[in-house]
Amino acid sequence: MKVVSLFSGCGGLDLGLMKSGHEIIWANDIYKDAAETYRNNIGDHIDERDIREIPSSEIPDCEVVVGGFPCQGFSMANMKRNVEDIRNQLYKEMVRVVKDKQPKFFIGENVKGITSLGKGDVLKQVLSDFEKAGYDIHWKVVCAADYGVPQMRMRLIILGIRKDLLINNVAFPPLETHASKDKESNLKPWLSIGKALSHLPEPTENDQIPNHEYSKYKLRFNGHIGHRRIDPNKPAPTVTGRGDEKGGVVVLHHPNNHRRMSARELAATQSFPDDFIFSGTKTSAYRQVANAVPPLLGKAIGEMLSQNKIEIIEQENIRVTG
Numbered sequence: 001m002k003v004v005s006l007f008s009g010c011g012g013l014d015l016g017l018m019k020s021g022h023e024i025i026w027a028n029d030i031y032k033d034a035a036e037t038y039r040n041n042i043g044d045h046i047d048e049r050d051i052r053e054i055p056s057s058e059i060p061d062c063e064v065v066v067g068g069f070p071c072q073g074f075s076m077a078n079m080k081r082n083v084e085d086i087r088n089q090l091y092k093e094m095v096r097v098v099k100d101k102q103p104k105f106f107i108g109e110n111v112k113g114i115t116s117l118g119k120g121d122v123l124k125q126v127l128s129d130f131e132k133a134g135y136d137i138h139w140k141v142v143c144a145a146d147y148g149v150p151q152m153r154m155r156l157i158i159l160g161i162r163k164d165l166l167i168n169n170v171a172f173p174p175l176e177t178h179a180s181k182d183k184e185s186n187l188k189p190w191l192s193i194g195k196a197l198s199h200l201p202e203p204t205e206n207d208q209i210p211n212h213e214y215s216k217y218k219l220r221f222n223g224h225i226g227h228r229r230i231d232p233n234k235p236a237p238t239v240t241g242r243g244d245e246k247g248g249v250v251v252l253h254h255p256n257n258h259r260r261m262s263a264r265e266l267a268a269t270q271s272f273p274d275d276f277i278f279s280g281t282k283t284s285a286y287r288q289v290a291n292a293v294p295p296l297l298g299k300a301i302g303e304m305l306s307q308n309k310i311e312i313i314e315q316e317n318i319r320v321t322g
């Protein structure tokens with residue numbers, strides 16, 4: 001399907017959607033380094049303006065609108081959790097584009113924390129605004145590890161289906177491909193972080209592998225996010241874009257627990273392929289990686305959209321032949 005992508009970042013979600021056969025026809029992000037990464041790895045259909053300044057008439061018609069609207073204000077990692085945080089209001093730009101473009105589907109993505117913000121009132125408001133744009137809404141918090149990502153990343157996925165489309169068996173949430181070893185299931189076991197990073201050599205001071213720079217950062221183990229011992233035999237904890245006290249970002253320890261991960265390793269923890277190269281400084285690369293939807297989760301979302309599309313086509317055939 002033809003997809004318009006908002007808040008596209010470096011393109012984690014879009015890469016996954018492309019891998020499942022969809023075409024991204026227009027993308028948008030205000031973050032220069034992320035847009036450059038996007039352009040180099042995905043395509044030059046990315047617009048770098050502030051979404052608030054782009055009239056809907058300049059955005060092409062499409063079958064799907066996707067967007068992981070900015071989550072800092074919604075994040076559980078943000079201690080303030082201020083309902084009035086201005087960044088929270090950016091979801092309204094996505095509502096505006098969905099309302100004006102009337103795609104068949106839209107996909108929203110966000111942190112799990114949004115479900116409890118304001119005792120659930122914030123999510124209720126967000127969903128009601130999308131519903132008023134003319135959509136039936138389905139939502140669920142999913143775990144990225146269930147889609148082959150070596151990380152326990154919990155994310156809210158919202159699927160909107162235009163109200164006039166009759167679909168009998170809505171495909172939602174995306175079909176899981178992996179499961180915990182403790183669960184009785186035919187799915188593959190969760191991918192451990194030790195295994196996911198095992199093909200990458202130790203970075204050296206002048207490493208040839210892109211984004212695989214050696215980090216001199218001294219490790220601390222104090223139980224806080226980014227300062228915990230990593231179990232190589234399990235999926236990693238969530239990769240986060242939250243800042244540290246030195247103006248950088250909190251970066252997970254490598255599962256050898258001797259050093260921090262390189263941006264390349266953090267990207268692998270998010271299921272980016274090794275040939276996806278990040279532009280900008282090391283800190284910027286860490287931030288772009290942390291902000292992203294894991295491409296493998298994006299791929300599962302794309303496959304779910306294709307299932308629903310098939311159902312629509314069948315419905316349309318029934319209408320014509322019947």
Ligand SMILES: C[S@@+](CC[C@H](N)C(=O)[O-])C[C@H]1O[C@@H](n2cnc3c(N)ncnc32)[C@H](O)[C@@H]1O
Pocket residue numbers: 007008009010011012013014028029030031034049050051052067068069070071090291292293294
């Ligand atoms: C959570 S990230 C989305 C990441 C993306 N979905 C991916 O998979 O890589 C949110 C993005 O919204 C962008 N953003 C924030 N405010 C914006 C604005 N006013 N206009 C356009 N983009 C904006 C940020 O630069 C950031 O890259």
